Amino acid sequence: MTGGRAPEVPAPGGPAGSGRVISEIPTSPVDVPAAVSVLAGDEPARPVWRNQLGGLTFELGGGARRRFVKWAPAGSGLDLAAEARRLAWVQDRTPVPQVLDAGEDDDGAWLLTRALPGRSAVEWATDPRQAVVAVGEGLRAFHEALPVAGCPFSWAAEERLARAEAHRRAGGTDPARWEPEHRALGVERAFSLAAQIPPVEHLVVCHGDACVPNTLVGDDGRWSGHVDLGALGLADRWADLAAATWSTRWNYGPGWERLLLDAYGVAPDEERTRYYRLLWDLGP
Incomplete structure (x- = not known):
């Protein structure tokens, strides 16, 4: 998370069985990295988020000075640059955190951003209908705001599959971390199915991690911005939609997927949804 308050449920990537990086609010003491202490100055650095790769997010200041700093330890594979x-x-095209500082040293890398208004959509768990509509409408607005022409970044299925294959060859593939619906396939069958990439239905600049926690919702119940854009790039919009709808199960329970698609303004596509969820699980 780089904007909004940290949610109180599992973060992007879903539950512990998911193949994605799992994040959570720290429940034990956190050592503040030296670089974060420098950025904080006289202000306290409040740890609000931690992922299994050692990445940390701290909240600094308050009010107009409220900022967030992500920190990734050296060798974690988290590319904050x-x-x-x-x-x-993306800046000035749609509401995302403004970068105030970024850098690295021997211990790790950091990314300091100005906070956006709103709260993570998962904090609306008592009103999931409002939150799901906000996520769907926000994702549609995000896709429409960013120009495909001239986008220098890619999140194409072919490239994601190639990275998954490299991860597999390196011995990093662990089916136990996949969602139950994919574990039964086995590694060979899963990769065989993933090689059957469906034609692109509609090319957009994808968020890259459009799960529920990464949409911010304002006090009026409408989306107010997006965070965690480290994988942003050109891809079929179903790469985002498959993850977004899937994550409603993880954060609100079953029964919300069609509402998100209705809010986005698209009919279900079972084939592409099934494909991009499998690719999501295979990804390192």
């Missing part, structure tokens, strides 16, 4: 480049490209 890539996210900074994407945020800079």
